[in-house]
Structure formats: C-alpha cells, structure tokens
Amino acid sequence: MTNLETRPAEITCEDREHGRLEVIEPRDVPLGGPRAMNVRRTLPSRERSLIGAWCFLDHYGPDDVSVTGGMKVPPHPHTGLQTVSWLFTGEIEHRDSAGNHAMVVPGEVNLMTGGHGISHSEISTDAVPILxxxxLWVALPEEHRDTAPGFVHHVPTPVTGPGWTVRVFLGSLLGDTSPVPTYTPLLGAEILLEPGTSLTVPVDASFEHGVLVDAGGVALAGDGPTGEVSTLVATDHLVYAPPGSTSMTLEAGGTWTRLLLLGGPPFGEAIVMWWNFIGRSHEDVVGYRDAWQRAITDGSGAVVTDSQLVSESRFGVVVGDHLPPIPAPPLPGVRLRSRQ
Structure with a gap:
C-alpha cells in the first residue's frame, strides 16, 4: 500500500528507551479523494516510531467497497523496506515491477521486498464486498537496504487450543515458524480469542512487542525485569511492550477478540521515512523522489503510462497494470533530518 497523503510529513524514526507499556491511539488518515478509504494509523506515532523493524502500520475496514470504492492504488514506488499485507476479509490484486502477480486473501501473507527500488499496484476486487x-512496513537494515526486489507468499497453518487460534506469518511462536525470509528477526502473528479466553505465549526477551487490537478488547500482562506489568487495550489501539518479558498473557473480554502480535529486537538505526521511501538522509529521499519522477513523466512533466514509462529506472514498470502511476508529492520546504 502507498501512503497517499498529498502532504506527507517528514518522519524521523529512532529507537527510544522505555520501560513500561505504552498505549498508542490510532489517527485517521484519508487515502486520496472523497470516496477513498480511510485508514487508522498507529505506527509511526508521536509516542513511538519503531517496534523492532516494524515502522508503519495502517489498519483499515471493515469497508463496503461499493460505498468507499475500496482500495485502488495505482503503481507507486518503494525503497529501503518490505511491505507485509494481511487481510481479515476481502481480496486485493497485487502486481509489481519484478513481474509478480498475486492475490491477497485472508489468512495468507504477501511480503514484498523493495530494497533498491520496486513499484507495485494494489486493487481490491468486488468478489468480496467487505474489505x-x-x-505493515518493515525497515531494512543498512547492510540490506539496497537489496534486490522480491516477493514471497505464505499460508500459515493455524495453531489452535481451547478458545484460541494463532496464525504465525513471520518469525516463530507457539512451536510454529514461518518460512518467509526477513532481514532482521521479526514476529508477526494473528491471534483469535473467544470471549473470556486467556492465552499465555512465550516471547523472546530481546524483542520489543506491539499488540494491535482489531476487534474486541484485551487485557495484556507480561513479566519483565521490574516485575509484572499489565494494561487494557481497546479496539483499534496499539500497545507497546519493551524488551525484557519472557511471556505475554492475553485475556479477551466479553466479546470475540482478534489482534496482531508484532515484535523484533530494537532496530538500532535511525531512518528517514517520507512518502513511500525509507532512507538514511535528506539526500537519499531527494534522490529517490527525483528518480521516480523521471521514470513516470515526459519532457513536459506530464505523467505517462505503459510504453512511455522508463523501465530501466530503479523502480521498473508494473507488469500488466495500465493505470497512470502516482506522482510523488512535493518535498517539504525544510531539510529532512535523521537523528539517532
């Protein structure tokens, strides 16, 4: 998914030391015009910009695509990251400049690597009315941020127990390990809890974790170096848990609950994230933007399509998509900064 904000803010992402649970409230972000879908963004936030290498989290729907128009994201670029698509309901068609064509459907993860540069499109279908x-985006570490583009699809096998179901789409949890490759250690899992169900999962003490509640609500408790900590997490909210816990207990309230559990060791690098680009400096981002604009415009600056696109650019051309690509918004009038 692209960040379709017409005036995206500069985002300087850095690790910050915290020793307590933090609840992060979502903020509404409209993606495009009046019929476009709204998303609820919890990462990056004013409170926290990274959880491990996880650097971006948009949560959307349930939306009736006949009313909102669904997701119609024409070709757009990415650098320095991996995108992770996870659906609860609906269907999205993915195409990219590496030649990959796949459907995003519930319970199956699509991970796209856009290190050196990739472009892709995402179009929801009307086969399922609710989207x-x-x-999610994952920042690539310095040594791999120019890696070649790629794409991986995986269908996790559900792990089940009394009142709960877990699907591990990245990393390892409850004895299941995803084969999807990442460039830093990561955890990504969907957890379903029946009303009143309590589930305790062992977690890596070197990881920081995030819990996003999609439906229902959950009481979260973990053991840490300073003793047990706990908090309540409402629908659409994200809670951050610092490193140090070896287990995490999730207890559903009186309704059916669905959540995403994310984790990874503190990233340890500052990044500059602007629009759909992740770099390490102002010059990186300016260069990425200029390269994209040169690839999609003619001599007069007008956006072009199909055979007129510059296929030998670092972003390539999305195979089989004939929609006009999305031009990059103007850069802010100040220098983009990165700080550790």
Missing amino acids: HGAQ
Missing part, C-alpha cells in the same frame, strides 16, 4: 485488513 478489512492491515498493511
């Missing part, structure tokens, strides 16, 4: 899911 509901999450789009």
